[in-house]
Amino acid sequence: MHPDVLARPTTVTFPTGALRADARVLAVQGDVVVTDATPFHPVDHTWPDQPGDSGTIVVGADEVAVAEAVMAAISDDGAFAVGTDIPVKRGAEGWTWLVAHRMDGEIPASVVAGSTAALEVDADRRAGLSRGHTACHLASLALDLALADLWRKDPGPDALGNPDFEGRANQTSFIHADGAVDEYRLGKSLRKAGFDTETFAASMAEREAAINGTLASWVSSGAPSRVVVDGPTIIDMRRWECELPEGTASIPCGGTHASSLAEFASITVSLDLSDPQLLVMTTTAVPA
Numbered sequence: 001m002h003p004d005v006l007a008r009p010t011t012v013t014f015p016t017g018a019l020r021a022d023a024r025v026l027a028v029q030g031d032v033v034v035t036d037a038t039p040f041h042p043v044d045h046t047w048p049d050q051p052g053d054s055g056t057i058v059v060g061a062d063e064v065a066v067a068e069a070v071m072a073a074i075s076d077d078g079a080f081a082v083g084t085d086i087p088v089k090r091g092a093e094g095w096t097w098l099v100a101h102r103m104d105g106e107i108p109a110s111v112v113a114g115s116t117a118a119l120e121v122d123a124d125r126r127a128g129l130s131r132g133h134t135a136c137h138l139a140s141l142a143l144d145l146a147l148a149d150l151w152r153k154d155p156g157p158d159a160l161g162n163p164d165f166e167g168r169a170n171q172t173s174f175i176h177a178d179g180a181v182d183e184y185r186l187g188k189s190l191r192k193a194g195f196d197t198e199t200f201a202a203s204m205a206e207r208e209a210a211i212n213g214t215l216a217s218w219v220s221s222g223a224p225s226r227v228v229v230d231g232p233t234i235i236d237m238r239r240w241e242c243e244l245p246e247g248t249a250s251i252p253c254g255g256t257h258a259s260s261l262a263e264f265a266s267i268t269v270s271l272d273l274s275d276p277q278l279l280v281m282t283t284t285a286v287p288a
């Protein structure tokens, strides 16, 4: 391991939409390679909503496939952990935070600490995941708006000032290329918080149509969408911002995003309440 592995968290360039970077290899541990900088977006180890990027790492004449970028961390006393094996939350004190590239196949002898590597992300897969992530946030905001009249108590505002159903009920979110699946818990605690579950269940088809109407108008606005960052490393705060006709939505988010809603031909959702305690929202994006 290169001593610089402890010097600072990995510099990341994916928030600007970067797909390529030259970097220095700092560590090769098992099947992962850590570099000082990377364009690869890693899956988060505690909230794994967006899968990590895949692509390639080239050192000299050797090219190796990156199966998925993941988080890694090394403690001040030298304990190295990757992905879900990391025992602390991202950004915890006493750890240096890194992006690790999980390699597909044998790592050539040329890929060692100190070597210079050319990193390249699979552009098509990144673009699909970025559209999927942007569509996921837009669908959640449209869902909050479509359910706004069902609250008897104020649950607090979402990023557009509507009652925050997403923040209260979202349990899991899984993003894939050009889409996402979100699950919302409609249990006793949501009812206690003032949400009218019965009226929702009886009017779900109209709610779904309302969400799809909102999404169609947002897509036709072609609104700018971007990732804003507080700094250059993997642990600096990142947010997604979108200048919607109703106002600019700004949401803490570690993922990658479309640069404009003009990248979409359409975004639609379908709602499923087969289990009355669990609302499943499936979001489908069609690229322009």
Ligand SMILES: [Zn+2]
Pocket: 133, 137, 240, 252, 253, 254, 255
């Ligand atoms: Zn997000």
